[in-house]
Amino acid sequence: MTISDLQVQTDVRRALEEDVGAGDLTAALIPAQQTARAIVICRESAIICGQAWVMEVLRQVAPSARAVWNVSDGQRCEPNQPIVEIYAGARELLTAERTCLNFLQTLSAVATKTAKFVNAVAGTRVAILDTRKTIPGLRMAEKYAVRCGGGKNHRMGLFDAMLIKENHLAAAGSLTAAYQAALRLKNTAKFIQVEVETLEQLNEALRAGVSMVLLDNMSLDQIRQAVKIADGRCSLEVSGGVTFETIKELAETGVDRISIGGLVKDVQAVDFSMRFSKPSHESEGPVSMPPFAK
Known part of the structure; x- marks a missing residue:
């Protein structure tokens, strides 16, 4: 199951242009130096899909972010299971949040519905x-x-x-x-x-x-x-x-x-949410992001 880097980059660039435009006005309220830890949680049982798109959103918006995935594309998660943990600048995470979740909720919905028919x-x-x-x-x-x-x-x-x-x-x-x-x-x-x-x-x-x-x-x-x-x-x-x-x-x-x-x-978006907290240790701040797996 592969998707080209160029295709993902194109999808994400278009989505960010649509959402962010000239800049995130609300995120500017947050101090530029503030870092944050965010956990993406899936509220229902689902087949996860969209990791490459999330990682590309972070690459384009928060290039120093670090993400640790608990569930990979094609794997099933249980309700309220943490999917990915992200460390990055708070401003950048706030800007990236909705685009990341939009890709996850849509692509996971397609994967989940497909799996239902395949299993049947x-x-x-x-x-x-x-x-x-x-x-x-x-x-x-x-x-x-x-x-x-x-x-x-x-x-x-x-x-x-x-x-x-x-x-x-x-x-x-x-x-x-x-x-x-x-x-x-x-x-x-x-x-x-x-x-x-x-x-x-x-x-x-x-x-x-x-x-x-x-x-x-x-x-x-x-x-x-x-x-x-x-x-x-x-x-x-x-x-x-x-x-x-x-x-x-x-x-x-x-x-x-x-x-x-x-x-x-005819799919219904999978319910994801992203929850923020400030890192408790300075070492949890932004570090170089590893390349994403496809």
């Missing part, structure tokens, strides 16, 4: 995938969070794979015509997938030699029939209207993948 299909062959239904500007971060929760990434965007959907089929004239055009234009696409809405379309896809089929908004009975029809000749993915209540039955049909837009777009 344990023992089946199914992989849980995300979609392109992400917050603009945070796609790479959110897809990283899906991986922290045990899920897998579908395509990163329109640039790395081809998914032929209903409107593509309508514009091309037929499923077969669209797929043949895709084969001619494949170039660097890591895969070509065709979305079907009926069993008749599935049969056409199989005749055309499609190796990856997306079953869109089919009923449970239709999905079971699709698995029998395909008989291992292509990989089958289910998408559309997937809920936690239906995920187990869907996984047991024998499909290979289930993609869920709600892993990202």
Whole structure:
């Protein structure tokens, strides 16, 4: 589970520009030389995600800070468990606080929800995938969070794979015509997938030699029939209207993948808080920050 330094730096720079702008007016009330100790606490059981972003916020706002993590990305914490302890200048910590927590609460929410779905299909062959239904500007971060929760990434965007959907089929004239055009234009696409809405379309896809089929908004009975029809000749993915209540039955049909837009777009932020206290010993003041682990 990795994310590039440049991507994290870009995410954080944009977030700080949005929040801090020309400067933190309220933090200026605190003496410049005052140091502080802060503990970030997670108020609920969750899969933690966002360490790299927190560390980058500190690097950009409080470069002399030191942070000690008790829980790493991808690990579960218990309610009221301390996640990270930070020593830095009080002003800088106050400025960094909300941006740090914003990344933690959002990315941990995605990782936690993903883990819930992954655990629900344990023992089946199914992989849980995300979609392109992400917050603009945070796609790479959110897809990283899906991986922290045990899920897998579908395509990163329109640039790395081809998914032929209903409107593509309508514009091309037929499923077969669209797929043949895709084969001619494949170039660097890591895969070509065709979305079907009926069993008749599935049969056409199989005749055309499609190796990856997306079953869109089919009923449970239709999905079971699709698995029998395909008989291992292509990989089958289910998408559309997937809920936690239906995920187990869907996984047991024998499909290979289930993609869920709600892993990202329908999450509730995890509850984190940061609590400050002045260091009791001078040695607890700011020291050089170690490089963060990814």
